[in-house]
Amino acid sequence: MRLQFLLGEIGNGLRRNLSMAVSVVIVTMISMYLLGLGLMGQRQVDTMKDYWYDKVQVTVLLCAEKTRYPSCAGQATTDAQRAAVKQELEDLKPTVKEVFYESQEEAFSRFKETYKNSPLARAGESYFADSYRVNLADPAKFDVVASSIKGMPGVADVQDQKKLLESFFTFMNTVSWAAIALSSLMVLAAVMLISTTIRQTAFSRRRETGIMRLVGASNFTIRVPFVLETVIASVLGAGLAMLMLWATVKYGVVGFLSRTLTDTAFIGLPDVYVVIPFVLSGVVGLATVTSWVTLRRYLRV
Incomplete structure (x- = not known):
């Protein structure tokens, strides 16, 4: 598959379904931001435990x-x-x-x-x-x-x-797990939206797909542009979410809380850098699997 042809197909697909692509970006951004907040909350509890238990x-x-x-x-x-x-x-x-x-x-x-x-x-x-x-x-x-x-x-x-601190840490853990649970619901919504987007996109391009089949294009060649369109939109949303998480920690935690509450320990930007690769790789994997399974089912029709 020629790179120029692939990029052209991806660009055409994103232009045709711009509103759905934007929806995927927004839902992914919100879900990944909530997930990041939950993970940062867990790391904050661990940091405070190490600090206060001493x-x-x-x-x-x-x-x-x-x-x-x-x-x-x-x-x-x-x-x-x-x-x-x-x-x-x-x-x-x-x-x-x-x-x-x-x-x-x-x-x-x-x-x-x-x-x-x-x-x-x-x-x-x-x-x-x-x-x-x-x-x-x-x-x-x-x-x-x-x-x-x-x-x-x-x-x-x-x-x-220690008993008083454990009550506080239990509350902090509950809040962070609640954020993770809410992000899980948003991830489910993102998966359903990706699946719907793929089906609508494939339906709108059924003529082009039929022609590609007639000229002998493989299933892989037909599916790759759809998958990459979804991955690009999802990664863009996750990237925006991580940027928001970075700004939250830099200006909200490091820039404000750590300077206001100097008698405790807080997370920092290195904690964000640890989370970012896992979130982005997870989004790529989720978007790829969801779109591939949806297309596999569609191509059987």
């Missing part, structure tokens, strides 16, 4: 006056009890990597800085308790610390930040 802490809350914790009996932790708790934590090394003491005043100041609009930010220090913040060598060893500290005199509660 910083996860166990908080040993001490008692304050009139506290609601029943183990405190409304009494504040004494200096002797505070010292005993710290010594117990020190004895848990190497499971416990570091121990930091946070006073009532420091806890109140940190809360005001983090939750400026909360009513508790104007309530005063009496609503806050001092605590020990514990960095673990292995975040999975929370139970070792909790079993040793809980029930000690002067200890109100032992809180694991």
Whole structure:
């Protein structure tokens, strides 16, 4: 098959069915963009897990006056009890990597800085308790610390930040999987649209196809222009989607979020570059298979 003839057939086909080709481009673009967002969401969760699990802490809350914790009996932790708790934590090394003491005043100041609009930010220090913040060598060893500290005199509660983070990561995973599920529906719509486009294109060019059969053209020669038209439209849509994904990460994540929220880790452009080849190759494969199967069925009629 001569290249000039093939390019001419592809150009004529795209001109004749411009509206359908544009529809394929748009549907492919939306579906691949949603898929890219879902994949970026998964990579963001993994990035944040690696970042935050290294910083996860166990908080040993001490008692304050009139506290609601029943183990405190409304009494504040004494200096002797505070010292005993710290010594117990020190004895848990190497499971416990570091121990930091946070006073009532420091806890109140940190809360005001983090939750400026909360009513508790104007309530005063009496609503806050001092605590020990514990960095673990292995975040999975929370139970070792909790079993040793809980029930000690002067200890109100032992809180694991990892459980709070896991709830957040579960939510993030749900959102990203929802985007992937929605993109799957859009991919299904793209497949149906490609199939419809192929059938209409083949029907509109049935005379040319018949002539090509009469002169001895093979099925492969007849089908290739149709397939390449579909692949070009699909790749164009996927390319636009990846360009949108690149802009989203560059300006939305790297340019804004990473500069605004400096105390966490975010994905970057290298993560987009990893996804792009898989998306484009998947689109080429999907468009090729869909158009080839549709044409195979048509040529049997």
